[in-house]
């Protein structure tokens with residue numbers, strides 16, 4: 001349903017001004033326990049709750065949405081809790097520019113559901129949630145002092161909601177930001193190794209992508225990576241180690257690309273003398289995705305699989321690290337399936353970032369089995385077996401793999417945590433009863 005209410009159609013900054021006018025710094029949207037209807041903490045904000053409740057496939061009974069204006073720099077900060085059966089909602093906090101409150105809310109709702117699926121399919125005892133901060137155009141996001149303030153304030157938000165959501169790094173944020181959050185709360189992950197965190201997860205993420213590729217080739221009866229041609233879009237934190245791993249696995253040829261001239265030049269130097277070539281491309285050049293290859297690995301940005309690119313793809317398998325590769329999760333999943341291209345769902349194969357962060361509290365073991373079981377062939381929730389299970393069901397039912405993986409993840413996400421049970425709604429009810437929003 002298109003948004004019509006000015007609270008929804010205007011910018012996040014306009015919402016901040018409205019809240020100030022009402023004398024509010026916080027509000028929440030939480031289901032009424034008796035009726036299930038989504039209720040705003042303040043009657044004047046009920047149009048926001050009504051919009052969310054009617055947001056179609058972006059809203060799926062989220063357990064609670066919490067918002068504040070940051071103490072400094074007038075920034076709208078939110079915590080979107082989707083489902084907490086498997087444990088506290090876990091997922092990164094995004095810092096992004098949004099034109100409208102609708103865009104902001106839809107992004108948070110969708111991303112929170114995505115984390116429920118990613119965490120459940122990975123067999124993690126975590127629910128799904130997401131943080132979203134809407135960039136205030138009047139503040140300099142690159143000023144380290146401003147950033148420190150914003151993330152400390154976000155940490156205060158985390159503490160205030162009593163752990164129903166545990167935050168992490170995401171697009172637009174870095175480990176230093178997480179460290180600032182950590183100054184104000186225990187409910188964050190992805191902190192620096194110097195503070196006991198797990199550090200940069202890009203190498204395990206690349207290993208997870210390799211595991212997904214191997215499973216896909218096995219399902220197709222196409223053997224191993226040896227002798228294959230792989231196209232890697234984006235030679236960044238994940239794409240770079242991925243190239244090295246694929247070369248070590250004996251691929252015949254890697255065709256890489258990036259929009260950054262320096263990256264392309266360094267990759268050519270680093271992998272000189274090996275079957276690797278790199279091309280500099282323009283940011284809006286989608287034609288490169290039609291490169292002739294066995295496996296296409298999108299490791300740059302989202303929405304690269306869409307009605308413009310899918311008809312031209314020449315790969316048999318698509319398997320990469322980028323989040324939200326399908327521009328439309330249902331339409332493009334189906335289009336790939338109909339073309340006979342095996343798509344390894346991104347949220348299945350790129351899980352290692354959240355896996356390494358989410359397990360920080362468990363401490364560290366050399367060759368950590370908590371990590372390695374995701375990358376081996378044996379564990380039922382490991383990438384290999386989870387992917388084969390998705391492909392087998394997809395082949396049997398004719399439903400595309402993304403849809404199949406989401407359905408499997410959805411069932412897993414409803415299993416209660418073996419120790420804590422489904423505790424999130426009780427935390428949220430306590431917040432509402434204690435007048436969290438003021």
Ligand code: NAI
Nearest residue numbers: 201202205234236237238258259260299300321322323353
């Ligand atoms: P990154 O920012 O280090 O690397 C991305 C690379 O892609 C950069 O070198 C950039 O210049 C290039 N790029 C941007 N637009 C491009 C385009 N249109 N065509 C070709 N190259 C382009 O990011 P990172 O960490 O390597 O992540 C890659 C993707 O994987 C992102 O979508 C990220 O959200 C996702 N991801 C990363 C995880 C991690 O552990 N780093 C975990 C899970 C997902």
